[in-house]
Amino acid sequence: MNVDVDLAPLREYLAAEGADGYLIDDDASDADQRYVSGFTAPDPYQTLVTADGVHLLVSGLEYGRAAAEAGADSVSRRAAYDYQRLVAEHGQYEGKLRTLAAFLEDHGVDALSVPRTFPTGTADGLREQGVAVTVEPEGIVTDIRATKTEWEVERIRASQRANEAAMARAEELIATADIEDGTLVHDGEPLTSERVTEEIEVTLLRHGCALDETIVACGADGADPHDRGSGPLEADELIVIDIFPRDKETGYFADMTRTFARGDPGEEARRRYEVTHEAYEAALETVAAGVTGADVHGAACDVIEDAGYETLRSDPNTETGFIHSTGHGVGLDIHEQPSVSPSGGDLEPGHVISIEPGIYDPAVGGVRIEDLIVVTEDGYENLTEYRVGLEPTTDARE
Template sequence: MNRPRLDDRLADLEADGYLIDASQEDANQLYLSGFTGPDPFLTLYADGEVHVLVSGLEYGRATAEATADTVERHADYGYEYGGREARNDMYAEFVRDKGVDSVSMPPRGPVGTADALRDRGIDVAVDTDDRLREVRAVKTDEEIDAIREAQRANEAAMRAAEELIAGADVAGEDAEVGDAEPGVLLHEGEPLTSERVAEEIEVTLLRHGCALDETIVAGGAQAADPHDRGSGPLRANEAIIVDIFPRSKATKYNADMTRTFCVGEPSEALREWYELTGRALDAALDAVEPGATGEDVHAAACEVYEEAGEPTFRTDPETETGFIHSTGHGIGLDVHESPRLANGGEALEPGHVITVEPGLYDPEVGGVRIEDLVVVTEDGHENLTDYPIRFAAE
């Protein structure tokens, strides 16, 4: 955690402290406390110190793991099991015990906790700007190394997926393999499905200390929907989008990468789209530097597509085909966080880790997306992705 940056961003809040009531699933909570508590717990930041309040069940682990100045348990305030009002009394006592009479809470903090503290005489304001999210956007060297490590696992998973796709046979006109139709990819005599490739990805990630709840392996018309996870048999001569966004089980930091593959002969339109998307990626990467805005990077990708006559949201906000999403997003403890590479995107700073992922989509053609992961540096950017860009799966 970058405490000087945190102090700077919270300095103008008219509150004595910053309070979070959430579990580790809330990235702000994980960032501030450093503790992987599965149940909601309190973290208070006041006078440059982090204070954590957990149940007795989690106390031992919290004292060992939390990056906090103090760790206390419910029993320290005469509570362990009781009703809601007694729990809220404990929360108020914990806050006041740190010399705090007013707190700011993130915009997604529990209303019940905020109201309970107000009822007990503690002023609560909502941090509508979500300043902690802004603090998290700029990564320390340690955080960048954690993302880099997750990306190495990501690349191993992408390699496993590509090899599975590249090694597939193609069902011919006289195919008699189950329900396989001509053109369907076959693995060990069975149709190769999106689910089978996703399984290979997940198993590989587990072996590299990472996991993910879901991934994208979408071919043909499914690839024309950027967030279609993909299902069923994959086919030759169609684009197959593989988008993997794993999370390290140890550090909790995410990575993200997309490649598009094809087995066989893609259509002329798909070939043109792939070449165009590679150019859009290069143009967007060239625009990544400190002081440039997320909108600048997005515009660089859009211009490549627009000059080729392809629609984008920038020129046609109602288009359902073409480049129909932003150029990228920040990544860290959340797989989607600040900054945004889109219209209105903010200025880039050294330490921002962002994805750059242009793409084109049309159900009549399919979909193509290529995504790299980069960190903004003092004089430009460093690409954290070390995986080849190629259409023909190898």
């Protein structure tokens, strides 16, 4: 539970709009729900923010755990509002609405603000119950989440340590593989993207993290930034490994990318790696509170364009070169605010962002280097303690 959540901006909005409360109706896969409630459940539950606190409405199944774990001022059972009787008399949909309306009335809520993702059916049903419902269009909770507390930074740092262990295992496999007819071979079998991915997943599980998918992409596959990769890994080719796990207990993500080559990928590939490294360093050097995400992205583009490669800034239609933004916020979502892109706004102390320039071309392969950092008043703190180098080793962690 993040005990330092500051919902003052949301409450100021509610007061300005004349709303009595702000309601989230979702399960904990919604990052705003998890953040505000300090609770996780696989089924939807309701979190109400009012001037006097945060109030949860949960099923009887979740009540005991919510009462013990949630970061809320009060937790109510649906049974307290005759939920089962209302469902029996009016059906599931109407029963839920009447229960929710009674819960809102209990907390003095006549006018409600809801997030953009709020269920339309629930909003319409509450209006029929006499509750005024308006959508909060700015994503205030998402913006609040962008600035991390010290507690959150430490959770992300822990996730990145697990990430580094997984990256080290992947790099070790590549570094220790034999080369047979241009293919990497381990334990007498071709070393595949799938095998490396499996080892990454196993390592993360041992460190309390998990992921739905990762990127281990070799050669032309690596020239597509979101190609997950498949099949045998080849010598003399660029191999992009991008791992973005989530801590299973805290829910906070990490993110890191390294590019390796076992053997000699050629002069042009090495040059692209060097230019990407220079762009990564230029972006890092630009980061500070008050600098915009656009400034940081521009610093990376400057280096890449000066080296003779296209970017989306120099050619919005290019399919090769630097074809994505320099970074993004990381927290309870893998992609969240702030943006390190042409539209990125001011960076603030506590923003946790990735820095990940890259250069891509199917004829050469892909290069990407990514660290995870937290913005400070006068610069940044790197949450990543993993060396940057093209040649894989068995001792990569600093």
